[in-house]
Amino acid sequence: MAKMELMNAKGTHDFGPEEKILRDKIEHIITAVFRLHGFPPLETPVLERFDLLASKYAGGAEILKETFKLYDQGKRELGLRYDLTVPFCRFIGMNPSLKMPFKRYQVGSVYRDGPVASDRLRTFTQCDADVVGTKSMSADAECLMIAEAVFKRLKIKAQLEINNRKFLDGLLDDLEVPKEKWIDAILIIDKIKKVDQKKIE
Structure with a gap:
């Protein structure tokens, strides 16, 4: 019998004891801030129905290829799951009796079958804290406060950049980009800082 060569699946990574202890410590600091602001934890399955995952982008987004x-x-x-947002939306839709506004945080692994690079693996951890069921800007302000508090607890100097989808939609409308192309345009804008400029052009 041939000897099997032991290696990780491409795009995956092990965390040894020291690294895992450090990651757990960081996660504990972050989630403690979330709980302090009244965000309870939520856990959803890593497996979802494919039609649900496809519905976020009407089946036409680049992420579905991954x-x-x-x-x-x-x-x-x-x-x-390729993010934590789609499962969260499903959870909200399946539980109409939830009191609004509803807060939650979730930390979990997500999976994307995309190109592998030193800073891009096929399985990685996402950390979300969201408020749904309100149009109040105070919810946005609270999330910014939480982000600032997290970085402060972790002793990381950070600059928060704020984006607003309404502003982006207005910009695309002013530029007369056809509405059916908006998702593609937004995905390109999202990649501006991540890929070579020539690829975008």
């Missing part, structure tokens, strides 16, 4: 797709024994289409 979604790990699989079938269960009943031949149902499933996918590994």
Whole structure:
């Protein structure tokens, strides 16, 4: 029998005891801030129905090309979550009796079958804190306060950059970008700082 070469699946990474202890300590600091501001934890499955994962972008986004797709024994289409937002939206939709505004935080692994680089793996940890069910700007202000408090607790000097989807939609409208192209345009804008300028052009 041939000897198997032991290695990680491409785009994955092990965390040894020292690194894992440090990661757990950082997560504890962050989640303590969330709880202090009244955000309870939420946990959702890493597996979701594929049609749900596709619905966020109407099946046409680049991220769907990076979604790990699989079938269960009943031949149902499933996918590994690529973010924590879609499962959160599903949870809200399935629980109409939740008192609004509803807050939650979640820390968990997400998966994307995209190009692998030193700073981009196929499985990584996301950390979300969200408020839904209110149009009040105070919810946005609270999230900014929480972000500032987290960086302060971690002793990291950070500059917070604020974006607003309404501003972006208005800009695309002024530039007369067809509405059916808005999602593509937003994805390109999102990548401006991440990829080579020539690729964007």
